[in-house]
Amino acid sequence: MSDDERLALRFADGDEEALAEVYTRWSRLVFTLALRSLGDRAEAEDVAQKVFVGAWRGRAGFDPARSGLAAWLVGITRHCIADAHDARARRLRAEEALVGGAVLTALVSERDDETAAVAERLMIAEELDRLEPVPQRVMRLAFFDDLTHSQIADTLGLPLGTVKSHIRRSLVRLRTRLEVSDEPYRP
Known part of the structure; x- marks a missing residue:
């Protein structure tokens, strides 16, 4: 059994030291994916935090037999990035509606x-x-x-x-x- 497989099993079993190792090993990858997609450091940091909190809370759904831990984390990252894009779009629509409404009200x-x-x-x-x-x-x-x-x-x-x-x-x-x-x- 490889080190990655042992780490994945420990993580799935709720070993908090395994969580720290997982974070150390893959946080840079998660952050880089988020930063490249979002282009904003603060949003990328938020996504990285959500990924690891979500992974820890949802570790019961992780099946080491189906995929590796890194692939599972990347999947969670993709979902969190999509959520961040959606939230950004909602914010922009709200801001534009406020600005547009103010302009039309002025007109x-x-x-x-x-x-x-x-x-x-x-x-x-x-x-x-x-x-x-x-x-x-x-x-x-x-x-x-x-x-x-x-x-x-x-x-x-x-x-x-x-x-x-x-x-x-x-x-x-x-x-x-x-x-x-x-x-x-x-x-």
């Missing part, structure tokens, strides 16, 4: 008169229709379909930076066109 002034609010929404829709086709599609996906910048880039096959540029320029254009002047209307 459409709050009024008690429901008719005025409907008229303003129609003005915004009309201004969106004046945009070029690609920026118009980007804005509609961002604000009406509630897609993230990355999702828009994937949907339209555009680079992420291009999507962000279209949104930024379109918002500036919309704001400029929709700003209310204090001067009286003169035909």
Whole structure:
């Protein structure tokens, strides 16, 4: 029986010293996989911690006859990385929704008169229709379909930076066109 096999059996039996050896032996691999995928050191450290806590808590599900301990840890790592990506995407969607909502709220002034609010929404829709086709599609996906910048880039096959540029320029254009002047209307 090899050292790895003995270590795997000790780990599966709940030997805390085996856990320390497992961590020493494979924590760098787990961290490196997480860092390469996530690109963020703090998130990678969180994933590494979750992997080893999860492995220890779920050691009853580890079967040394089915796979080696390293392969099992890599499997757990892949799941934890996927969870981290999902959490990041949820955070980004929430942040973008807050920013998008704040921008649209700034564009459409709050009024008690429901008719005025409907008229303003129609003005915004009309201004969106004046945009070029690609920026118009980007804005509609961002604000009406509630897609993230990355999702828009994937949907339209555009680079992420291009999507962000279209949104930024379109918002500036919309704001400029929709700003209310204090001067009286003169035909």
